[in-house]
Amino acid sequence: MRPPRRLRFSRAGWFFSGGSVLLGVAAIGTGNNLLFLMLGGMLGFITLSGWLSEQMLRRLEVRRRVARATAGAPSRITYEVRNGNRRLPAFSVEAGEARSEARGWIPVIDPAESGTARAETVWETRGVYPLKTVTLSTSFPFGLFVKERDFDVPGEVIVWPKTDRPVREPRLAGERVRNAGEAFAGSAGARGEYRGLRPYRPGDDPRDVHWKTTARVGHPVMREYERDRSRALWLCLDLRAEEGEMAEVAVEIAAGLAAAAVRRGDAFGLATQDGRVRPGAGGAQLERVLDALARARFRADAPRLEPPVPPAECVLVAAGAPGAGWGDVLTAAAGGR
Structure with missing residues (x-):
């Protein structure tokens, strides 16, 4: 008009x-x-x-x-x-x-x-x-x-969402969680069995650069590793809550956990009622997770969250009261502590 x-x-x-x-x-x-x-x-x-x-x-x-x-x-x-x-x-x-x-x-x-x-x-x-x-x-x-x-x-x-919210490191029985997840053979990030060399891809860990080969061919060449299943961290964000301040805090906690995993060089994935981001590592994986968190829609009538692996092997982030049986739980009410 x-x-x-x-x-x-x-x-x-x-x-x-x-x-x-x-x-x-x-x-x-x-x-x-x-x-x-x-x-x-x-x-x-x-x-x-x-x-x-x-x-x-x-x-x-x-x-x-x-x-x-x-x-x-x-x-x-x-x-x-x-x-x-x-x-x-x-x-x-x-x-x-x-x-x-x-x-x-x-x-x-x-x-x-x-x-x-x-x-x-x-x-x-x-x-x-x-x-x-x-x-x-x-x-x-x-x-x-x-x-x-x-x-x-x-x-x-x-x-x-913001990724600078202070959050504690996930734990299971007093240890940091390195949860089971879907294996990504040959993807960059957390190290497993050495496989060989390949060209650089956006989001690769700079520590995996093979400098001798890079100097010889004139472009970045990366070491490639088999993904170790025990190193994939599953972050599960429960969307069963009303939109509001607590929901946004929960999203920021999940984003903070993902950013911390990137700094450690760990592989991680995200699961919500809206979908999943398969495990990966590096900056490109963080972007995929942040995209999914930006689109996350909280609602009280959301279905029950079904994680891709047993709940005891996952980290749950919740805006409201969490259920039992999860490996670790971070809530918005506690501020991710």
């Missing part, structure tokens, strides 16, 4: 337009030719401003690039704006989401070239936020008015 183009007055524009009205009244009332001449000049400025701002926006195209964000931390949305006009550059272009105050600015976009604007925003809570409309605006040439144009650019941003 929004018009494709909108015009907003700046503070200077209000004063200038108001002065034009007063000058017009005075010119008509007195019949003074000098006042009519001044009025014509001011109206010409307004007309020229509207025409030039329209030329700045009419041939622009925009694309959005969204990086994953973390709740409560500043994140950037990047806009690539292309000027389809082959003769006129576009000056002073701002880009941002519709109905958002966050804007990125491009001073000039040459004809048939592209420019990049970056808008910084903060998402307070984790989740998946849909993005629909990008607004481009310009106050060129005189700053009297701001002309805006909307572009339909569907997308979404995934906001991860």
Whole structure:
């Protein structure tokens, strides 16, 4: 229901337009030719401003690039704006989401070239936020008015939960849990029996780099190990709770446990009522788990959580009262302690 183009007055524009009205009244009332001449000049400025701002926006195209964000931390949305006009550059272009105050600015976009604007925003809570409309605006040439144009650019941003919440290390009978799980033969991370060498993949542990071979071939080469079944840690997040502060604390506890497992070099997986993330290790595995946690939806009528291995071999994270039989339990009420 929004018009494709909108015009907003700046503070200077209000004063200038108001002065034009007063000058017009005075010119008509007195019949003074000098006042009519001044009025014509001011109206010409307004007309020229509207025409030039329209030329700045009419041939622009925009694309959005969204990086994953973390709740409560500043994140950037990047806009690539292309000027389809082959003769006129576009000056002073701002880009941002519709109905958002966050804007990125491009001073000039040459004809048939592209420019990049970056808008910084903060998402307070984790989740998946849909993005629909990008607004481009310009106050060129005189700053009297701001002309805006909307572009339909569907997308979404995934906001991860915080991973810096202090949590204790999981234990079973006083020892750190190294739980049974699905084996990933040859995946990087926790070490088992040596298998051989392979090219680097994102998320690999830097400690597994085979430096002699890397120096010889000119690109990273990694040692590959068989996954030891006894080293996969299963994190089970129970979604049977109402949405609220305790639910978000439980998600942050699970995220903190996953981040701690990465720092230790352990393999880990995640199970919720919504799905599972199979065991793995390294930064890429942490991203997969954080994606799943961002999408986790708490509800009181969720089914019972069925872990992929016996509950006694899992770590349960719960927002409410946990059941019995789990290897270790961390609750939101205890703050992960």
